Amino acid sequence: MVWATRVEGLENVPADGPVVLAANHTGVVDGPVVLGVSPRPLHVLVKEEMFVGPVGAVLRAAGQIPVDRQGGRPALAAALAVLRREGAVGVFPEGNRGRGDATAARAGVAWLALNGHARVVPVAVLGTRRTGEGVNHVPGLRRRLVVRFGEPVVVARVPGVSGKQALEDANERIRHALAVLVADTVAGSGIALPLDDPNREGRPAP
Numbered sequence: 001m002v003w004a005t006r007v008e009g010l011e012n013v014p015a016d017g018p019v020v021l022a023a024n025h026t027g028v029v030d031g032p033v034v035l036g037v038s039p040r041p042l043h044v045l046v047k048e049e050m051f052v053g054p055v056g057a058v059l060r061a062a063g064q065i066p067v068d069r070q071g072g073r074p075a076l077a078a079a080l081a082v083l084r085r086e087g088a089v090g091v092f093p094e095g096n097r098g099r100g101d102a103t104a105a106r107a108g109v110a111w112l113a114l115n116g117h118a119r120v121v122p123v124a125v126l127g128t129r130r131t132g133e134g135v136n137h138v139p140g141l142r143r144r145l146v147v148r149f150g151e152p153v154v155v156a157r158v159p160g161v162s163g164k165q166a167l168e169d170a171n172e173r174i175r176h177a178l179a180v181l182v183a184d185t186v187a188g189s190g191i192a193l194p195l196d197d198p199n200r201e202g203r204p205a206p
Helices: 030-037 053-061 073-084 108-116 163-189
Strands: 004-008 019-023 043-047 065-067 088-091 119-126 144-149
Touching: 004 030, 019 030, 019 108, 019 163, 030 043, 030 088, 030 119, 030 144, 043 073, 065 073, 073 088, 073 108, 088 108, 108 119, 108 163, 119 163, 144 163
Parallel strands: 004 144, 019 088, 019 119, 043 065, 043 088
Antiparallel strands: 119 144
């Protein structure tokens, strides 16, 4: 209703069973956009700083999961409980809002997939932030956005493979699937990713 959002690939989201939606991350409205277009009720991992005031009350009432940047174990435990109830969890594997090209991913999404026996659906979100806009910028009315759900990725620990190696392998499979989906969606939609990363480029040099 607010933005001109095109949604593709909804048929790729399993109708039942535990599932993790793993989306790229460029701007502040990525979470609400994915939540709004998801065909299933979704519990999204959100940084705990957002859980203040009226916004925090709404997030908690909607069942969203606060993430402590200093230690994410309680959030992962809460998300795992959702998966064990056959529910759906939303995660941004890149961690921070940036370029959104999925060149790196944190291992939490792979840990959830392996321990929750969940399929992972990569999700490309484009248009929520343009080059030069801050990571907290809210897109203007009727801006064109695209959300594309990719084919599910199934990961599992192979007998004889250590838990650490299984986690690393699963994480790379998920990251690669998301990166390819994002690149394909950029090419097909004509909506470019932002070229800057304010979170990284705004930090002082070490």
